[in-house]
Amino acid sequence: MQLITCPWCGPREETEFRYGGQAHVTYPDDPAALSDQEWAQYVFFRDNTKGTWAERWSHSAGCRRWFNAIRDTVTYQFHAVYRLDEPKPVIS
Amino acid sequence: MGAGVDAYNGYGQRGSFHVIERQMSAAVELFPVFARAHLLRSWAGTVDVCPDASPLVDRTPYRNLFLNCGWGTGGFKATPGIGWCLADTLANDKIHPYLGPFSLGRFVTGALVDEHGAAGVAH
Numbered sequence: 001m002q003l004i005t006c007p008w009c010g011p012r013e014e015t016e017f018r019y020g021g022q023a024h025v026t027y028p029d030d031p032a033a034l035s036d037q038e039w040a041q042y043v044f045f046r047d048n049t050k051g052t053w054a055e056r057w058s059h060s061a062g063c064r065r066w067f068n069a070i071r072d073t074v075t076y077q078f079h080a081v082y083r084l085d086e087p088k089p090v091i092s
Numbered sequence: 093m094g095a096g097v098d099a100y101n102g103y104g105q106r107g108s109f110h111v112i113e114r115q116m117s118a119a120v121e122l123f124p125v126f127a128r129a130h131l132l133r134s135w136a137g138t139v140d141v142c143p144d145a146s147p148l149v150d151r152t153p154y155r156n157l158f159l160n161c162g163w164g165t166g167g168f169k170a171t172p173g174i175g176w177c178l179a180d181t182l183a184n185d186k187i188h189p190y191l192g193p194f195s196l197g198r199f200v201t202g203a204l205v206d207e208h209g210a211a212g213v214a215h
Binding site for chain 2: 001002013014015018019021036037039040043044045048049050055071073074075076
């Protein structure tokens with residue numbers, strides 16, 4: 001089983017974690033002004049990256065805290081994990 | 093041994109090791125003799141799933157490009173029926189009535205077809 005490193009708890013089994021999808025999707029500045037099409041884009045439509053991208057994870061069966069990760073969607077290798085208040089690391 | 097849908101985006105096209113590991117441990121717990129068995133094959137592939145776990149069958153903004161996907165929670169039994177509906181749609185250039193709920197537009201109108209768990213599988 002793959003181990004995922006929680007920024008607070010360290011490496012734990014992947015079944016302890018819950019997936020949160022794409023990271024850095026910002027809440028609309030003026031929600032009331034959005035059309036239905038724009039709401040659909042915000043709520044449902046996400047990048048579909050084959051390769052490295054940023055995503056959210058929660059250590060739901062551990063400390064229950066959320067964090068972000070840079071992961072390769074082909075190899076499943078985690079290149080970095082970082083807290084929500086930390087900037088997205090640059091992965092070469 | 094089967095496997096479930098990974099709860100995260102992936103193009104690995106391999107079995108879910110965490111599911112296989114748990115299934116094997118449960119099997120060995122029930123039948124200790126299985127500890128001597130060799131696992132020859134397991135499922136692997138890409139499962140296409142929509143946010144509401146229902147398929148997507150619709151025309152697209154591009155002429156003559158139709159979608160028939162998102163069957164990742166139970167397309168096997170629906171294949172003949174949806175093939176018939178899609179053929180009818182293509183032949184008459186008109187969306188078959190049965191396909192209405194499975195349009196791309198449901199994510200804009202909010203009329204989702206929330207079928208999580210309907211197939212009785214752990215997706």
